[in-house]
Amino acid sequence: MSEAIEVRDLVVRRGKKTVLDGFSCVIPRGSVTGLLGPSGSGKTTLMRAVVGVQIVASGTVTVLGHPAGSTPLRRRIGYLTQAPSVYADLTVAENARYFASLYGLKAAAADEAVEAVGLTAARGQLVANLSGGQRSRASLACAIVSRPELLVLDEPTVGQDPVLRDELWDHFRRLAADGATVLVSSHVMDEANRCDRLLLIREGALIADDTPAGVKAAAGVDDLDQAFLNLIRRQEEEVAA
Amino acid sequence: MILASTIRRILGQLRHDPRTIGLIVVVPTLLITLIYFMYEGQPAVFDRVALTMLGVFPFIVMFLITSIAMLRERTTGTLERLFTTPVGKIDLLFGYGVAFGVAAAAQATVAAAFSYWALDMRTAGSIGLVILIAVANAVLGVALGLLCSAFARTEFQAVQFMPLVVAPQLLLCGLFVPRDEMAGWLQTISNVLPMSYSVEALTEVGVHAEPTGIMWRDLTVVVGSIVVALILGAATLRRRTA
Numbered sequence: 028m029s030e031a032i033e034v035r036d037l038v039v040r041r042g043k044k045t046v047l048d049g050f051s052c053v054i055p056r057g058s059v060t061g062l063l064g065p066s067g068s069g070k071t072t073l074m075r076a077v078v079g080v081q082i083v084a085s086g087t088v089t090v091l092g093h094p095a096g097s098t099p100l101r102r103r104i105g106y107l108t109q110a111p112s113v114y115a116d117l118t119v120a121e122n123a124r125y126f127a128s129l130y131g132l133k134a135a136a137a138d139e140a141v142e143a144v145g146l147t148a149a150r151g152q153l154v155a156n157l158s159g160g161q162r163s164r165a166s167l168a169c170a171i172v173s174r175p176e177l178l179v180l181d182e183p184t185v186g187q188d189p190v191l192r193d194e195l196w197d198h199f200r201r202l203a204a205d206g207a208t209v210l211v212s213s214h215v216m217d218e219a220n221r222c223d224r225l226l227l228i229r230e231g232a233l234i235a236d237d238t239p240a241g242v243k244a245a246a247g248v249d250d251l252d253q254a255f256l257n258l259i260r261r262q263e264e265e266v267a268a
Numbered sequence: 269m270i271l272a273s274t275i276r277r278i279l280g281q282l283r284h285d286p287r288t289i290g291l292i293v294v295v296p297t298l299l300i301t302l303i304y305f306m307y308e309g310q311p312a313v314f315d316r317v318a319l320t321m322l323g324v325f326p327f328i329v330m331f332l333i334t335s336i337a338m339l340r341e342r343t344t345g346t347l348e349r350l351f352t353t354p355v356g357k358i359d360l361l362f363g364y365g366v367a368f369g370v371a372a373a374a375q376a377t378v379a380a381a382f383s384y385w386a387l388d389m390r391t392a393g394s395i396g397l398v399i400l401i402a403v404a405n406a407v408l409g410v411a412l413g414l415l416c417s418a419f420a421r422t423e424f425q426a427v428q429f430m431p432l433v434v435a436p437q438l439l440l441c442g443l444f445v446p447r448d449e450m451a452g453w454l455q456t457i458s459n460v461l462p463m464s465y466s467v468e469a470l471t472e473v474g475v476h477a478e479p480t481g482i483m484w485r486d487l488t489v490v491v492g493s494i495v496v497a498l499i500l501g502a503a504t505l506r507r508r509t510a
Contacts, residue, residue, distance in 0.1 A: 079352065079507065080508055082509060082510050096507065108349055111345075114277070114344075114346060115344070125273060126353070128269070129270055129355055
């Protein structure tokens, strides 16, 4: 079985708004898939459904062969929420060690994860005293600490220094090369070029599902920003017609 | 294993917050000292009021810090993230129950020791039983705090549960008006509020040298209430949210 995530006819309502309306997609294993779309398009909701914390109205989400959110998956996935979800009144190392312990892992695994996000120098600092970018890296360390088979990252590179962003992407690519599946949301198009596949969503609907090159070819332009604009316009014309 | 590291994590959070530790340890002792001077020259009244307050203060403090701590888990997203990991609801609830129970034990021990030795409080029964009942009451505060935090979206709402949950129990526990002198319907309410039992248990320790059957029954009711509140708390914790 080669797909890591299979979403079928997913409907999610939050309050009165239907955020995802019959959404379907397949994400292959061992890939870095970028989830792109404007704020409010349903990226976070889709990620929450994949990690199994979102109440869904109908449809199915299958992750690594199991229904999303089922018990066996909890050891196999890592989730980075958009706002850094670490304990502000613990140090970076204490946070990483706590999350490591949930998987039965020792402090060494935690220290490795802290190093991978470039926070070794700040490991003894309270998260409350870190900068915004450092906080989100501390949060990332807790998501990768268990070396999950599926890593779901909600905007992991926001507010990061360009050099660091580059290093983080190298890290995601290495994880995928080792067989992990990475689903990462972003609204920075230059990052989209580093993905194996792209999913573009807008207003809860899938507009494109292809490689970056494929997206550009389909839109007939060489710039991803422009490509997405073309695809959205084309779709709107189809709907109008 | 997960429970143990969760307890360690919560105690670690406390450790990085020395001011909160100071408040936990010192505030009940200060308030009981205040009561001592209020009833100077009336040792019998002081004994009764201080003994009751040794049960009430830990309840209030633990209720407040637990409901805020749990609300923080919800609002900062750590709870959502924990629910994508192998953590069980029981690990979380008991993690808070045990960790704050340890803090409550320290608090009750300091307050009781100070009341006995510095303020000359006297009870017929032993200080050990007083501390035991005080800690049970504090853990009850933790359990109710965990439960109530589910119904609060913001800190503003969470703190308002304090008067709602604490005040009726304090007013009807028998400290201000003996329970058997209350109107029948007030007695009925008093009978279903768990703090009435912990106060009655403390009163029993105050007047009897040996632990009585009523005291053990009351303590059992308090422990039973803790279990019920934790089960209800587990029911309000949802892995999936809208």
